[in-house]
Amino acid sequence: MKRNFFLYIGAIIVGIYFLFPLYVLVLLAFNKPEYTVLTLYPSLFLQAPTLNNLITALQGNAFIDPFMKSLETATLVGLITIALAIPAGYGLSRISRSIAYPILVLLLVTNMMPGIVIGIPIAVDFIKLGLFETVEGLALAQTLITLPLATFILQGTFSAIPRDIEYQARIDGAGLFHRLFSVLLPLAAPGIAAAFLISWMFSWDEFTYAVLLMPYHSTLPVTIYIDVTRGNILAGIAFSLVFTIPVIILTFALQKYLKGEYLAGGLKG
């Protein structure tokens, strides 16, 4: 009994730490400004909640433009990622581990390169190539973050599909592309969907490449940063709240794939 007491104390303290910032965000979004940003000691409770903050902020192009930019970029990142990760994941699942492992490590090492180091030379190159301030350019850069994890997930997915099914199709005369599209892809669909959605989510949240490669008419995270630091506070808060909702939903939908084993990547060996 005594041990459970400490367990609950610990759980409650940790729970408050994890929930408090979200609660603050809700207060900021739904309390009147008099109780939040306009007072020295903002209220810790919902006083006469209002929807006015949100309605004012979300009207007009100030919200729609960055929202559409984010949506386009994230979708394009998801598509580029699975276009590269499906063949790579399949190929890696069909060669011996001693060759596949160094290639996976190579992919994961790229995740360790700082975005700000890669982003600056890319920005200079993109200006020459006409990709600066474009959705395509930003998506190409953000795929760096998503490709390693997506490849890893799909390598696992394809490894789990019995080789016999493939041999059977081959004996029946199906070529490589036929086997990939009509036999393997349907079986791998859940893994592919997860890889797509995780990539979508990473791009949706991404800040460093966005602020370096698309500094002027940018995605939502950069817009929120500019709003909050340049005084347009209520808009920044409202955008933050709307921006967070799809990600929280996706996080819970994908909980199965956000396991330690995946996040630790091939480093486990």
Place this chain on the structure above:
Amino acid sequence: MKLNTSFFLILPAVIYVLAFAFYPTAEAIYLSFKSPHGGFTLFYYKELFSTFDATKAIINTVIVTVGALALQLTIALIVASILTREFFGKRAFSTIVIIPMGVATVVAAVAFKFIFETSGGYANTILHSLFGLNVNWYQNSLMSLFTVILSDSWKNTPIVTLILLSGMTSIPKELYYAAAIDGAGPIRRFFYITLPNLRRFIGISLILRGVQEFNIFALPLILIGDHPPLLTTLIYNLYQTTFPEVGLALAGATVLVAFILVFIGIVLILSGR
């Protein structure tokens, strides 16, 4: 499946990574040593350390990295230990501790910006109503770095928790039973069974998170701007003020890469691989 076909399928991903990660990094290092007239120069590095006080930025980055890693590992060990037990409300608890993963760094930074303000703010509301205090969270650079550490740990502890939890569940229960029979209490069991068996998982989370801590950017940018500067915010500031001349920013970037490589080396040696 022939080996050739497999390689052909893997090739696009590898080419992409070489073109978009390795080439720009090499380009960054090369350009940081190249003078506008073409020759080799250390000019940018001299400027970086004399005029822009990169040493201070490096020290601040190390403080944030060490502080954030220590805090995240501690909280994650506590949370993972709680999650290995069975208790009423476990499902709700395991949901709560994963929520920050779904909150974008930028949004977390916004929330913490209003919790920690120079005067007032939500943290001060609590301190004021309980003790009549009003703390300026940015009165010196150590305090500012502390708010960065606390906010960053909020966002990133869940990942460490998940990695440690997958390590803890792989430790055989028999070890604990045997130790309990031999008279080892919960604290000794933690230090003599849990920690040694988690060594590799702690190493993995240190590498993954440590590298990300050196790269920490959006959060300090929103929370404290570049007062005091970290390596990343210093680089960004140089990039913005000197663009399209990027030599100075890239010298900073090269220093950052060097630090990350050294850090990975240290962790690899310490975790015994």
